[in-house]
Structure formats: C-alpha cells, structure tokens
Amino acid sequence: MPLPFLSSKSPTTSRGGRATNDMSTSKRSRRMRIFLSYAPDWALTIVLWGIFYLLDKVNGYRRLFDITDTSLAHPHADPERVPVWLLAVLCGVVPAIIIIFTAAIRRTFWDAQSGLLGLILGLGLVATFTNIVKITVGRPRPDFFARCILPDNLTENPLHGLTSWTVCTQTDDSQLQEGFRSFPSGHSSFAWSGMWYLILYLAAKMRINNRTGYTYKSWLLLAPLSCASLITISRTMDYRHHATDVIAGSLIGIAGAWYSYRQYYPPISSPQSYKPYSPRIPKDEEIPLHHRPNRRSSAEHMLGNSNGIVEGGSHHHTGGSSQGTTNGQPLAPEGRDGWSTVDIGDRGAYGVGNGNGGGRDNDYGEGKETVQRPVERSV
Template sequence: MPFTITNWSIDRNHLGLNRIPFYNIAVKWKLSDLIYVFLIYALDWIYFENIKPFQRQFTINDITISHPFAEHERVPGDVLLKWITIFPFIIIPIISLLLTPRPFKLYIIYLSLLGVFISMGTCIFVTDVLKNWIGRCRPDFLARCKPMDNLLPDTLYLAKDVCTTKDIGKLLDGFRTTPSGHSSMSWSSFGYVSLWLNGQLNCSHVHRGAWRSIVAFLPCLIAFYVALSRTQDYRHHFIDIILGSLIGSFIAWWSYRRYFPKINSRGCYIPYVLLEKVGSLNNESNQAAHDYYNDVQLAMGTYVPTATQSNDGNELDLDLENSPNFIF
C-alpha cells in the first residue's frame, strides 16, 4: 500500500480563524489586540507584584548611589499615570471629531486609542521585566538601605547583609533603576500621540505651515520633562532615562505603524484597515484611499478637490492643494 502524505496546512495570514462567523467584525475592531491589551496589563500586574529584583553588590563609598532620597517627586507615579492616560483621551477624540469624516469618527478614535494602550501596555511590561532582571542600584540607594556603621570602603556588600531599613519594599525598589519606567512610559504615550498628530495634521506635506509640526512636537516636550525630572529627583541615572526613552519611543513607533502608514506618506492619516478596503498596500492604494476619503467628504459637503478633470476624464495638471489656500 503506497504511503500518502496529506498536504494539510492552515493559512498563515488568518491561522484558520477566518472560518469563524464573526471574523470580519473581529478584524475590523481588532478584537485580538483588545484581548492582548487586557492580558498584557494583567500579566504585568501579576509579574510586578510577585517578582523581586536581582540584588547586585555595592560599595558604601560609591558616590553614584549616595544621593538623598527625595520625599516629594516632581512627577510622582500616580500623576504620570493620569497624564499618560488622560492626555490621549483628550487630544485624540478632539482632533478626530474635527478632522475625520463623519462615518469614520468613532472608528478612528477607537483604533487610535487602542494603539495607545497597546503601546503603554507593551512598554510597561518590557520595562518592568528589564528592571527586575538588571537589578542596578538607584542613585539614592544608600539612603534607602541605611547601611550599618563601620563598614569598609571599596568592599562589595549585599543588601541583606548590611542594610538596616525596615521598609523592604522601598529597599527592593532601589534595585529597579534601569531602565527608567517614567521615561519609557511617557514616551510610549506622548511619543505615540506625537506621531499620531503628525499623521492626522499631515505635517510632512511640503506646503503645510510650520505650526503643525510644532503642535505635533509638543507631546515630546512633556516626555522630555518627565524623563529629565527623574535625574533631578535622583531616582535614575542618565543612562536609565536614555534607555527608557529609547524603549518607549520604539514601542510607540511600532504600535503606531501597526495601524497607520508612515507619517510622510500621502495617506498618513488613513489607517491600514481603510486602505485595505480600496486595494493592496502600495502607492496606488494610497491614492485610492485618499480618493475614498474625498468621496465621503464630497457626500458630506466638505470636499475640496485637489485636481480638475478634462471632459475626457483625464486629470489636468492643476493641483489646487499647492495653492495658498492649503499652506495654512
């Protein structure tokens, strides 16, 4: 009897899920990403609450960890949490309601905010994992430790052997300096909003006013301030905030580009899911998606043509978008 190999496989793009009844709805509303958000936040909470950081050796005469403990931080953790959550919830809906055609307003708001939460959730998990693995001492570590008297300089000690503090939680947090969580989280939120504003305001267009780029850059200034405040409070070393900022910025870019094209493309303000409605993801589809949006605006009475057509249907060499009316 001949041996037969069955050529069985599933579609790598859909993993067989396209057979479920509500597949199209799940794709449109990114239900897998929504589930991911809940899982990543739950996983981080479970991990962070139960994992202790690696405790590195230290010397009592190390000046880099001899700074005082700041009782009052410039940007406390609870304040930062409010900033990175409320700011996107204000900016994204306002801009979307003002600029997005009516049929897509709520959908763009939903998709954009989902991207923010994916960015922040992924960032906080990666940051917390690295913090606990690296276990470097904070600049104010000795103030947290309260080491015993008469210890020898230039001698490596472990916290469990020489620290006299009774606040164990405060001591353990002293080993979580690298990377900076404030820096990574601020960039994961404000960096995402900055990219989003660049796209929605179409800042990269050559005829746009400079004020648009300034407005889009403002969230980055907040992220810079939050990161630098951590060195002013002696909670982090400079390398901590640099690494944290890089992590947060990269994750913000990754999360943004999962939903929107690059910010210098013509259809930068149109999410991929709408681009896919009018063709494959290439330059032609960007043009088609742009026209698709214009069709909606035409129906709403808000369309401004970018070119005129001759009687035979061919496009004339007249780009009204380059006129002074579009410079603002």
C-alpha cells in the same frame, strides 16, 4: 420569473448601479466580523497590563554594590516631582482624549478605534518590557544608600569583594526592593511611548510633510516633546535614576510607540498618512468595480476609425494608450485593456450606502477615511 437584482424594490446607486437586497444584512455581518477580529487585540492589551502589575510584585535580582560609590549616596526625594498617577494622566489619558477628540471632528469612528488601540498597545508593550528588564538587571538607584540605611560601623567592603544588600537595616522590604530597579527608567519609557505616539498621530493628521511649511505645526508638536523631556529630566532631579537609565528608557519608549503606531497607520511620509489602515476584514459586499473608457477628442476618434485601428485592446470602445495624450494633456492612469478605473476606496463615487446617493454608508468612517490594505494573493 423576475431576477432579484432586477426588482424595482432593490436600492440603486447615484450612478444607476443596483445593489443587492441583502446589502444591509451583509454590512451587519461584516461589522460583527470586524468586532470579533479586533476583540482579541483589546483583550491582549488588558492581559499585558495584568502581567505588568504582576511583575511589579516580583522580588527581582539585587546586585552587589560598593559602599564607597558616591553615585549611590544621593538623598531620597519624597514626594516625587511626577508621581505615577500624574504620569498616567499626562502620557496616557491626555493622548487618548486628543485622539478621541480628533476622530470626533473628522467624524470617523474607525480612526478613534485604531488610534486608541495603537496607543494602548504601545504603552502596554513598553511598560511590560521595561519592568522585565528592571527586575532582571537589579541596578541600584542613585538614592540607594538612603533606602538601604547602612550600618554606621560599615565603612568598607569585604576583602577582595563587594557589599551585599543583606547589610541593609531597612525594615520596609518594598522600599528596599524598589532601590534595585534603576535600569531602565519606567517613567521615561512610558512618557516617551505616550508622547511620541501622540507626536506621530498629530504630525500625520496635520500632514506635516505636505511641503507647505506652516510653523504652527512645529510649535504644536513641541508640547508633547517638551512634556516627555521634562518628565525624563525630573527622574534625575529626584535621584531616582542615572543618566543612562533615562536614556535607555526613552529609546525603549520611542521604539515601542513607533512600532505600535505603524501597526495601524502608514508612515507620516505617506501622502495618506492621516488615514488609518482599513479593517482586516475585506469589503465583500462592495458592488463590482465599474470601468469607464477615457474620452478622446473627436478628431482622434475619427482618425482612429478611418484607419481601421481599434486602440486600447478593446473591440467595442476606443481607449488611449497609458503613455498617450488627449488634447495635448497626459491621459489619466488606465486600468487593464485601456479602461480607466475608479478607486474602490472612493465609495462616494458610487453612492453606496444609504440609497440617496450621498456616499455615506454608516461604515464607521471607513471608505475615504482609510488606507486600503494590499490584497494578499496566494501563490
């Protein structure tokens, strides 16, 4: 009875290795498992945005204030220099388009998935956290008096105390409610989250730390940096926020962007920073790892045999020590027992996939375009 893996109809690799007949079935199964493993992540980001909008309707805390405080006496600017819709386009839609365009050029679907998921995660976390702090702190905005519309006969605070919002004559409660949401700045946190994530993404793709010193990389990264800075400054120009509000919002946005980016990409200091992490579902359909002995010079081979020495810990092949040299050159790094190994992420070395030795196996840009996750071993 012929064995399945010896069947003439079994697909073979470019190096003569044979793949199992259920290879394509395993790949389809793995894609489905990858989809199911990341579906909760996408669902959670949607829930976060839902929480953000629900929190926006909450009537939060309202602090007491001093009616002689000139920092609250600025005029109310209408319209704003950067409205909410423009903020969403500049710091949400534009980075998403750039990520999709970059991934399309590199022909890797996995990079687009990782980049977009990290971007949405960062924006969702930052927006939700900022709104929670806003409604809890209840700090008056610089234009609070213009929103509150204080009575003309109110010229001083109560004896031994401060003034409450109940003295306001403003009939629009939503306008008054927004007047107590100064700290931290939501525009600043959202802008720096989207733009800082884009800076990290572009810096990694351009390999900014490869020591070549091309100046165009710095000029390109100046664009998102300037965008976030100008949006932040506009909030003080419109008297919507105090200086400490925009500083705190910017720090929250940067921290959220960095955290979200590192969930799916290595640090930009890494030599493989331009690659996303591989899927959390391991490649269980990969063919076994092949081992190849290092080639040594004929003189060394004859010398080893004449002395009756079997090197490299193998009884059948001669292999060099990991600290040895070949023809005066250092040997390549070796695996166990003196054998050199091929990186399992280099799928092109095996010609796995389409059966023609091309190395492209329709794994959505995985393989060479991802950084392999470390294998978790149970104790």
